[in-house]
Amino acid sequence: MDEIGQKLRDARIQKGYTIDDLQQITKIQKRYLIAIEEGNFDALPGDFYVRAFIKQYADTVGLDGDALLTQFQQDIPEPQPQEYAAQSVENKTRATRAEEASPVNRLRRYLPQIAIAATVVVAVIVIYVIMLVYQSGPKQTIPTDSESVAVSSKRSTSKTSKSSTSSKTSKTSAASSSSKTAEKSSKKSTKKSSKLDISVADANGATQAVTLKNLPKTGNKLTLGATGATAWISVIVNGSTTWQGSLTSGNSQEVTLPDNVTTFQVRSGNATATTIKLNGQSVDISKGTSIVRTITFTADATESEGSQE
Numbered sequence: 001m002d003e004i005g006q007k008l009r010d011a012r013i014q015k016g017y018t019i020d021d022l023q024q025i026t027k028i029q030k031r032y033l034i035a036i037e038e039g040n041f042d043a044l045p046g047d048f049y050v051r052a053f054i055k056q057y058a059d060t061v062g063l064d065g066d067a068l069l070t071q072f073q074q075d076i077p078e079p080q081p082q083e084y085a086a087q088s089v090e091n092k093t094r095a096t097r098a099e100e101a102s103p104v105n106r107l108r109r110y111l112p113q114i115a116i117a118a119t120v121v122v123a124v125i126v127i128y129v130i131m132l133v134y135q136s137g138p139k140q141t142i143p144t145d146s147e148s149v150a151v152s153s154k155r156s157t158s159k160t161s162k163s164s165t166s167s168k169t170s171k172t173s174a175a176s177s178s179s180k181t182a183e184k185s186s187k188k189s190t191k192k193s194s195k196l197d198i199s200v201a202d203a204n205g206a207t208q209a210v211t212l213k214n215l216p217k218t219g220n221k222l223t224l225g226a227t228g229a230t231a232w233i234s235v236i237v238n239g240s241t242t243w244q245g246s247l248t249s250g251n252s253q254e255v256t257l258p259d260n261v262t263t264f265q266v267r268s269g270n271a272t273a274t275t276i277k278l279n280g281q282s283v284d285i286s287k288g289t290s291i292v293r294t295i296t297f298t299a300d301a302t303e304s305e306g307s308q309e
Helices: 003-015 019-026 030-038 047-060 065-071 081-087 089-100 103-135 146-193 301-308
Strands: 197-200 207-213 221-226 231-237 240-247 252-256 263-268 274-278 281-283 293-299
Touching: 003 030, 003 047, 003 065, 019 030, 019 047, 030 047, 047 065, 197 281, 221 231, 221 240, 240 252, 263 274
Parallel strands: 207 293
Antiparallel strands: 197 207, 221 252, 221 274, 231 240, 231 263, 263 293, 274 281
């Protein structure tokens, strides 16, 4: 048994895990876990899997997988370029990015803006035509009788004055009512837009993405718990672990996030038994079957800028 295998085995025993427990948590075959502890890397399916399995083993038993790979890099085989390229997520998503960048897809993204602009132009044209038709209507004939003109003028002046006063009162009342309605609408809109919105994507293997809208700048708190089984959980912010530990069924742990945080991660060694709440709202991570899982939370930058305004 080499040094890295001994270190992993000691950490597993300290956690109270058997090889069978570790197989259940990591979904790595038992014979590969034994081969890692014995330093028999040739028994693994490939050099790429040696590093991947060691990192997953280390993270599950509470060690820093990246630091362990760096410390024992001279003892761990490097994956061949062809093997790494075959496993690379970049290659798998290249076709998707090329499709999204096509001219047709770009045009589809701008179709709503084009439709709105066309509607505005048509409305302006219709209003302009109506105004032309109204202005070109028949003009009023001027009476020839001077007395009739004078009497009519006095009556017209009186009516105009009353009409003007009534119109001013009506406009003032309408403006006041409109202002109050707009103020109420603005308050309701502000309340709705400031509510935290949590969107959880389906798990992709051992990873899962969570998008946050209207995340407050300060006072954010995570509440971590376990149901039905024990779960080892850690919280990572800006690459540093702010809390980690094992929670038994029914217990919970509250973690306060730093101010102005925009992204953070929750890693669980038993995701199916893990519960997460952010600022009192439940985060549903049930859309996945992987037991060992890293959940990445990311605040929506567009929403954050809108809430600051």
